[in-house]
Amino acid sequence: MKATQRANGKSNPADKVEQWAIERLTPYARNSRTHSDAQVAQLAASIREWGWTTPVLVDDAGGIIAGHGRVLAARQLGMATVPVVVAEGWSDAKKRAYVIADNKLALNAEWDSELLTLELGELGELGFDLDLTGFSGGEIAALTLDDAKPPTKEQESSTKEIDPDDFTLEHHCPRCGFEFNDEK
Numbered sequence: 001m002k003a004t005q006r007a008n009g010k011s012n013p014a015d016k017v018e019q020w021a022i023e024r025l026t027p028y029a030r031n032s033r034t035h036s037d038a039q040v041a042q043l044a045a046s047i048r049e050w051g052w053t054t055p056v057l058v059d060d061a062g063g064i065i066a067g068h069g070r071v072l073a074a075r076q077l078g079m080a081t082v083p084v085v086v087a088e089g090w091s092d093a094k095k096r097a098y099v100i101a102d103n104k105l106a107l108n109a110e111w112d113s114e115l116l117t118l119e120l121g122e123l124g125e126l127g128f129d130l131d132l133t134g135f136s137g138g139e140i141a142a143l144t145l146d147d148a149k150p151p152t153k154e155q156e157s158s159t160k161e162i163d164p165d166d167f168t169l170e171h172h173c174p175r176c177g178f179e180f181n182d183e184k
Contacts, residue, residue, distance in 0.1 A: 013085040017055050020084045024062045025071055030096070033103045035069040042134055043073035049132050055083040057102070065095050066102040117143045 035043075047070070056067030064071060065087055074082050087095065120140055124130055130140060 013057060013087045014055070015085075017083050017085055019081045020058070020062065021081055022071065022074055022079060025056065025058060025082070025084070026061070026063050027068055027071070028064055028096075028099055031064075031068055031099055033068065033099075035072055040069060040072045040076060042131075043069050044076045045132055046134075047073055047077060049129075052083050055085045057087055057098070058084045059087055059090060059095055063095070065090075065098055113143060 056071055057065040059065060071082060120130060120143065
């Protein structure tokens with residue numbers, strides 16, 4: 001496999017994935033990103049479902065730069081080894097900055113709530129365990145409620161007017177409150 005070159009001529013850490021003993025890895029003591037027991041359990045469930053999809057980024061000595069939560073999940077699962085990529089020759093400052101950047105850059109993204117609602121809805125219809133997506137039932141319900149927004153002015157203007165004289169039953173419109181009845 002030929003290593004890809006970055007603009008500065010150096011190879012990328014992800015060019016070579018290795019299996020390392022989990023005991024060889026050392027968490028960064030000043031990692032400001034925390035992982036609750038519930039989140040570690042979610043990561044463990046993800047690893048059980050899909051396998052290991054993102055290697056841990058470590059330095060030459062086994063210090064974890066990115067992947068602290070995945071390593072905690074691997075320990076919970078009783079794994080002896082985990083896939084790693086090594087950031088060879090990174091300065092201490094570069095490693096410390098990447099610990100922050102790896103987490104913050106992902107948080108800077110946004111969701112397209114319409115597409116997310118569509119995807120989660122279809123996955124639910126297929127019987128997929130939506131807990132594996134990381135979204136709680138409450139978050140999914142909130143997306144569904146957000147999707148049930150009132151009609152826009154454009155949608156309202158395209159609504160066909162109904163002549164109440166055409167109806168002979170008693171009913172009221174749940175949208176506008178207009179009462180239909182058989183009295184003409």
